[in-house]
Amino acid sequence: DIQMTQSPSTLSASVGDRVTITCRASQSISNWLAWYQQKPGKAPKLLIYDASSLESGVPSRFSGSGSGTEFTLTISSLQPDDFAAYYCQQYSNYAPTFGQGTKVEIK
Amino acid sequence: QVQLVESGGGVVQPGRSLRLSCAASGFTFSTYGMHWVRQAPGKGLEWVAVISYDGSNKYYADSVKGRFTISRDNSKNTLYLQMSSLRAEDTAVYYCAKDKIAAAQTPHYFDYWGQGTLVTVSS
Numbered sequence: 732d733i734q735m736t737q738s739p740s741t742l743s744a745s746v747g748d749r750v751t752i753t754c755r756a757s758q759s760i761s762n763w764l765a766w767y768q769q770k771p772g773k774a775p776k777l778l779i780y781d782a783s784s785l786e787s788g789v790p791s792r793f794s795g796s797g798s799g800t801e802f803t804l805t806i807s808s809l810q811p812d813d814f815a816a817y818y819c820q821q822y823s824n825y826a827p828t829f830g831q832g833t834k835v836e837i838k
Numbered sequence: 839q840v841q842l843v844e845s846g847g848g849v850v851q852p853g854r855s856l857r858l859s860c861a862a863s864g865f866t867f868s869t870y871g872m873h874w875v876r877q878a879p880g881k882g883l884e885w886v887a888v889i890s891y892d893g894s895n896k897y898y899a900d901s902v903k904g905r906f907t908i909s910r911d912n913s914k915n916t917l918y919l920q921m922s923s924l925r926a927e928d929t930a931v932y933y934c935a936k937d938k939i940a941a942a943q944t945p946h947y948f949d950y951w952g953q954g955t956l957v958t959v960s961s
Contacts, residue, residue, distance in 0.1 A: 732900065765947035767883075774933055774951035775883065786949070818883055822946045825897040827873075832882040 733757055733821050737830035743838040750806040752833045754819035759799045763823040766795055766804045770815045840864040840950045842934050847955030850924055860917040860934030860952055868912040871937035873948060874919045876930035888945040895943050924959045931956050
C-alpha cells in the first residue's frame with residue numbers, strides 16, 4: 732500500500748493567515764492526488780483533484796501543488812468557514828489511501 | 839441534485855454480519871464507479887472498497903479483504919456492502935461515495951458523499 736503522511740497534524744491559525752498543509756507519499760504517485768475538507772459530523776468535501784485542479788464551486792483561495800511524492804494544499808487567506816480537518820488522498824493504484832488528516836484550529 | 843443515502847447501520851456482535859445499502863439519485867448511477875469509505879470515531883478516513891460502473895471490477899482494502907463484499911444493482915440505483923466476520927475495529931461511520939470519473943475501471947476520487955451510517959461492533 733502507498734502510505735500518505737500529512738504535516739502538521741494540527742495547525743493553529745488566525746483569520747487572514749496564509750496556511751500550508753503538506754502531504755508526502757511513500758512512493759511516486761505522479762499527480763494522482765486529491766484534497767478534501769471535513770467539518771465535524773459532516774461528510775468530506777472535495778476541494779482539489781489531480782494535485783492542482785480546483786473542484787467546481789470551491790473558492791479560489793484554495794490551491795494545490797506538487798507531483799511525485801510531495802504535495803501542498805494552500806489557503807491563501809484563511810476564512811472563518813475554513814476551520815476544519817483536511818485530508819489528502821492518492822489514487823495512483825487500485826487501493827486509494829488517505830493521509831491521517833490535518834486539523835486547522837482557531838488561534 | 840446528486841443524493842446518496844446510506845442505510846443498514848446499527849449495533850452488531852463481533853463475528854456477525856451486516857449489509858449496508860446506499861440509494862443513489864440525481865445522476866446516471868450505471869455510469870460511475872462507487873466506493874465505501876469509513877471513519878472510526880474520532881479518527882481519519884479509510885477507503886474500504888470500490889466497484890466499477892458495470893460491476894466488473896472490485897477492489898478492497900487489505901483490512902477488509904475476504905470479509906466484505908461490495909456489489910451494486912444498476913436497475914435499482916443501489917450500492918451494497920456485505921460485511922461479515924465483523925470485528926470491533928470495524929466500528930465506524932460508513933460513507934458511500936461517487937467516483938468523479940465516468941466509465942472508469944480503476945478508482946479515482948470522490949465528488950459526492952452520503953451522510954454516513956454508523957456501524958458499531960460490540961458484544
